[in-house]
Amino acid sequence: MRTNPVYKREITVSARSFRLALVIMVFNGILALIALLNMYSVVERVKMTADIQYSSFLNLYVFVAVVEFIMLMFIMPALTAGSISGERERQTLDLMLTTTMKPSDIILGKLASSFSTMFIMIVSSFPLLAVSFVYGGITLSDVFLLLLCYVAVALMCGSMGICFSSIFKRSTIATAVTYGVLIVVAAGTYAANTFALSISQMNINNIYSNTMGGMMETASSGGFLYLLLINPVATFYMMISGQTGSNQMANSFNRWFGPHPENFVTKYWVVISLALQLLLALVFIMIAIYAVDRGGVSRRKTEKKVK
């Protein structure tokens, strides 16, 4: 099978750079230090109380998973937001577009190389997650679901970065817009639900201001809840709290945004949300391909005609 030229070049350059090795070392170093401190505190507690708190090891799993998730959300856009605009600034995009390579090859090559870099970082930290297996509490399917969650969020954030990188000429603008949209997706959907909940509570307070209790409990954010399906932070929280057994998924929503009826979406929330994130990633990729192709000639259609 032929390797994507853009992917091959990006990997060659990044493998040559000292930066990636340094980032992996620092990242895993911090995680390892925290893991060791966590184990140390458990051992110290055993010495004092003769009681082993196995849940502490789960905290280690949660901590590593959360750090990796945050890193994915913040580093992936940074890796991709300058990819196409960087080529444009270096004036190499035009050179690539005059070759027989399709815009989709350029976009997918860029995304794949950024994804590979992230994947190396995630996989390299998995031995730390494996510490949790020693003490139990986490199953292989949990880790698999976590990995799936990482893949979905990496692809969504990465393709979002590439999309804005293709639309905007300057890398700085593309990066700023990517982070802006990411904040809107993560914090905005949460804020919209909080706002909807408070409006609902206010309405109930106004209508039933003279009645006693009961009605307040029915206040909820309503349909706004489903906006959280595109929020990777919410889905990750649901998933990790479900895995560590500290909370049931539906309970979290009810606690945050009032009671919502249990239905197919709330039942399979994580799976639906991940699928939706992957779908969004696909949409971003399509927009990026269109944006790169816009200045050139629509190759794909004419290639089909020629064939």
Place this chain on the structure above:
Amino acid sequence: MMLEIRDLHKTFGKFHALNGLDMTIPQGALYGFVGPNGAGKTTAIKIMTGLLRADSGSAKIDGVEVTKGTSQLKMKIGYVPDFFGVYDNLKVSEYLEFFSSCYGIDGLKARTRYMTLLEQVGLEDKVNFYVDSLSRGMKQRLCLARALIHDPALLVMDEPTSGLDPRTRYEFREILKELREQGKTILISSHVLSELSELCTDIGIIEQGKIVLSGSMGEILRRINATNPLIISILGQKDKALAILKSQPCVQTISMKDGDIMVNFIGEERDEAMLLQQLVDAEVPVHGFTRERGSLETLFMQITDHDGEKAVLVHENESGI
């Protein structure tokens, strides 16, 4: 014809970059594409290479419409822009390998091809050098090698020698001559007209988005000599001479340059002799009467400089003619 452009239009907002561009480049020609800044050269080149879409009109390369943008068409064009387009942290061999794989050429075939090209552009000893460590001239030669990696029939070059020292320019010119001998059709856009006149077989001058003059270099140089201005040097007052010149039907425009009268004179040698006779008969103290020596540069200035006519009007107003 290797390149055939018909009635090409392109606007950017209200600005008409191309305004019915027509041009043809015969197979095997080395075509000089000349025009002032903003005349539409780069826009035309970008449309030829498929980087821009034209609003209307047609552009065909070897009979294939550019708007079709097929792989077959891309294999026919090699593009050297007015910038280097190089990557940091990539060696010369890796850079060329990358672009050859962009054309679907991989492995030994790619290696053989780029080694041949590096030899041709004189960079064979730089194969393991990092691209960003090369000098400006070397980078430009590397870009030329990159554009030739898929052995295109048409090489389109946008200001390839800008910013290069005379020695590198000379070497670059020699490479182009060699490529032409190999049967490549080359379109070169440049501001260095003296360079083009000794290098090109054909030329096209673009102004305000359309070709104002095109043809073979020999034919155009012959035409330049016939259309060059007469330089008339007069001692003392020039009013009488200007009045005689204005009455002549062969005189198109009159302008002043370094105290001499420059006359755009369309006529035979006999008409020139008659004009001189009239000036002498009117006792105008003529001490110089000659045709300006023809060059591509003067032709370019004549075609693209509209200030000459304004200068005459200013002079006429000032002298009360």
